[in-house]
Amino acid sequence: MIWGVVTFPGSNCDRDCLHALRHALGFHAERVWHQDRSLAGIDALVLPGGFSYGDYLRTGAVAATSPIMEAVREFASAGLPVLGICNGFQILTEARLLPGTLMRNAGLRFRCRPAWVRVESTRTPFTSSMRRGDLLHLPIAHGEGGYWAGAEEIASLEEGGRIAFRYCDPEGLASQESNPNGSAANVAGVASVEGNVVGLMPHPERASEALLGSADGLALFESAARHMALRAVRAPGRAR
């Protein structure tokens, strides 16, 4: 299977994602340019972190107007896996492919540090090989990562198994203290209705080798790969 990693002007984790996919995981991964209009040949897509268009206006807002985003929309509606990491998550909410939005951190400061997240749903390709309640040690690095959605929306996300990850303490408790940015209901990541589009603020690609302090991030990519392999078995005609 072939992974694609989109580079927008200002993306700065695109190379890190390619590194993790190619070297830590041994996958085939290709760069995708923001002005491309097609994702032909790509099986799973990553929108990486960074400061696309300087995060000007709103994080992710300008990148969401890129030509590639039309292709991403089609890709997503074909049920293929899309993972937005950090700025990629922000772009997906701006493109309205994911619900809610990301606000300035409650402390108003950029924060770069390790965090714990708890797997809340296994309905997504990126978590389907995990178990609910699994804990992952993943770094965060953002200034605008406070997840916001209205109370009803949060409830309906919860109901639909669309909250993918929550910030928690090392014991797995989603406490106030473990919430690094004031996210509503400690939400660290959410999924689309179909589950195939996932966004999260923490950086799995920065937790892709023990040398970096954690390899927990690999599970997201491996899970998606397994999901795609099963999908190919179930529906060989649709495999790409």
Place this chain on the structure above:
Amino acid sequence: MIPAAVSDAAARAGLSPRDYGEACRRLGRDPNPIEALMIGVMWSEHCGYKHSKKALKRLPSDSPRVLGGPGENAGVVAITPQWALAFKMESHNHPSAVDPYNGAATGIGGIIRDVLAMGARPVALLDSLRFGPLEEPRSRRLFDGVVAGIAGYGNAIGVPTVGGEVVAESCYRDNPLVNVACLGLVRTDRVARSAASGPGNAVVYAGARTGRDGIGGAAFASAELDEGRHSLDRASVQMGDPFTGKSLIEATLEALETGVVIALQDMGAAGLTCAASEMSARGGVGMTIDLDLIPLREEGMRPEEILLSESQERMLLVAGREDAERVAAIYHRWGLAAQVIGAVTAQPRLRITSLGREIVDLPPELVASAPEYDPPVCPPEDLASRWGMDPAAVAAPAGAVLLSLLGHPDVASKRAVFEQYDHMVGVRTIVPPGGDAAVLRLLEAAPLGLALSADGNSRWCRADPRRGAALCVLEAAANLACVGAEPLAVTDCLNFGNPERPEVFWAFREVIDGISDACRALGIPVIGGNVSFYNEAEGGGDRAVFPTPVIGMVGLVEEVAGRPWTGFRRDGNVVLLVGHGGTTLCATLYEKAAGSAPRGRPSDPALGESAATLSCIREAVRLGLVESAHDCSDGGLLVALAEECVLGRRGAEVTMALDHRTCFGEGPARFVVSVRPRHAEELAAVAASRGVPVTVLGRTGGEALRVSPPESCTCGESIDLAVESLTAAWGGLEA
């Protein structure tokens, strides 16, 4: 007598009558007003290094690994036959004092582009910061603004900030120091140059468009030329745009990858004037430039504004005529301006046209080489009496002093600062900030890595600039040794007051000699750096900053996995002090915390013995004997012990004399290490073979740091402090 007309012309160009006369003499005529402005800016201290150039030649700059030393935009040192590093530090003191956010942000942008100009991908930043007392609102505001600016630019551009320092001292109240360093990586066969060559080749402008940025900050106070029209609209500070900066990095590396770029340089201070004249002068060629072709952001810019604009995120390149379009297309694809604006000429003349008229015709060499001065030196009158002073004494028991030193801003945790910096982007950061040196892995040459540290200590340098500067080099090397890194290169930033004052210039020369002494003893080349003079408030004298050299050091780590770290790692390990004894309480943090000015002299750097100790630690780390290592720096031995407890979240039981000098005295190259009991002997052997003393201090374990004096000695009260209280004391500094 200087005729009034001449002194007027000189003043308009920001030149002294003497320099103006020199320019006329070298030129063989009077420069026209625009030419005079260009010379004025390039001959400013900032661009021209008039006072420092001669003295800087004393620094040792060669080593077999050096591929490019001082003079280029950044120094380059080979790491392996295939890969080299580029490394450079720069000050942005004055801009940060005026506008902390934008000043610090553009400092980061500028240093990144110096490294980029060597063809290197920037992979790490360091920031060394000095302010007045942080309890004072003004210093606090500067501090917050500077940290926010570094975060704002560094995080967005995607280069991790992996280390630095924060120091509070009243001499920086009016003159904060913001020194930033950047490390880059480049293939040895792809090191880029700034020397223009090849008559007929195209001169290409690339990056952001030119606006009226920073012109008010440059040397011309041109009421007359300006007719006062724009002054209100115009910002005298530069604004950075990390978004454009990021695209500029990617586009430039892509352009260099094609192999057709012959030379390049950042357009930083003095903008186009500086880049065009330096690139021509280095290549011994000339250039023609048509200002009508420069991509502008604003309408109605005058030629001198275009020539001197300090708009950020711009590069000047030279490429073959037929390759220029290809280069420009790469920049266009990244959404940047790119335009052929002129050509290289064989004749060494910088000829600039505007609206079809030639407005400048200057020898690049003249513009790029400011006069060199030999300023008078004189040691301060009170030096001998200061050296004769005993250190300040504090009456409190050692335990109480320890807690107050741990909470001192210079020592306390910097987490609140470095968490605002993305220190992980790039997936290279193996040892993050928070300990001694940071370690980055080399993805391109696994399992190798690079260790980085930035260190200065102006208390020492104020007391004795030569010793102090040598001690700063040793401290950087000590931080590197803690992770087993062999030093490869030094870059330095020298921050001083007014060099026209003989005591200031004396201290400057002494500092250079001190750095040279230590770098020679350790075999480390100084591959580049920066000088910042005039860091003194109106009134001079004691309103000047202490002599403040900041040393940026990079070293090679042979195997990034399994490095020891600063905190104690497990219970039951043996705690040892490694190093020679010579400590003193003179000019230490202990004195500073007691509110005293530096008295007496700092320790002798004992370079031979210190080098042996450093080599011993590196070897012990390399052999895998060491579980934690931390050098004794600010606050001495007891502070180092406490920090290892805090960072390791465990206590220790230690026996040592508890007089203040033993506890808090500072001296060169001393380490607190912890080793598994079975390795203690081997470590002792490594030390013995180098003649390095080792003292067993005690054992790790428990929930408190317990220190008691040896039975033979009745000096001082025992200490029993819970790690929790140490942590509470140390965790204080909120950014």
Place this chain on the structure above:
Amino acid sequence: MAVFRVTVMLKPGVLDAPGQAVEQGLRALGYEVERVRIGKVLELSVPEEVGPRLDEICERFLANPLVETWRIEEPREER
């Protein structure tokens, strides 16, 4: 209490990177645009008598006088 509105804009000559990014986004969406400038607006609910000090407040705190200009608008009554 009165509500004052303070608009803070970059000085005319100053690089407006956010404005440029928005121009680009608008064009990508197919709208014709010549130029966009972005600033901040602050709505301050303060006692009437703070009004005369607003200029000083802007200069000291709300704006960066080196690169920004500000405009203070007449107070509206608090709703």
Place this chain on the structure above:
Amino acid sequence: MAVFRVTVMLKPGVLDAPGQAVEQGLRALGYEVERVRIGKVLELSVPEEVGPRLDEICERFLANPLVETWRIEEPREER
């Protein structure tokens, strides 16, 4: 070309952390203040005929309708 002014503010229920920080900062400086809200102002130089589409532009791009409201002001002539 006409210059339209668009003001974008956070909806009332949404936490305005930057606004709160400014409130605190002002109080620390000794000014009495009840409340501060911060928003953005955009000055768009666009062809006259873009005017009627501005609401759509705000909805699609200039504002995030989930958390923000906007107001479009009468065009001024381009200077």
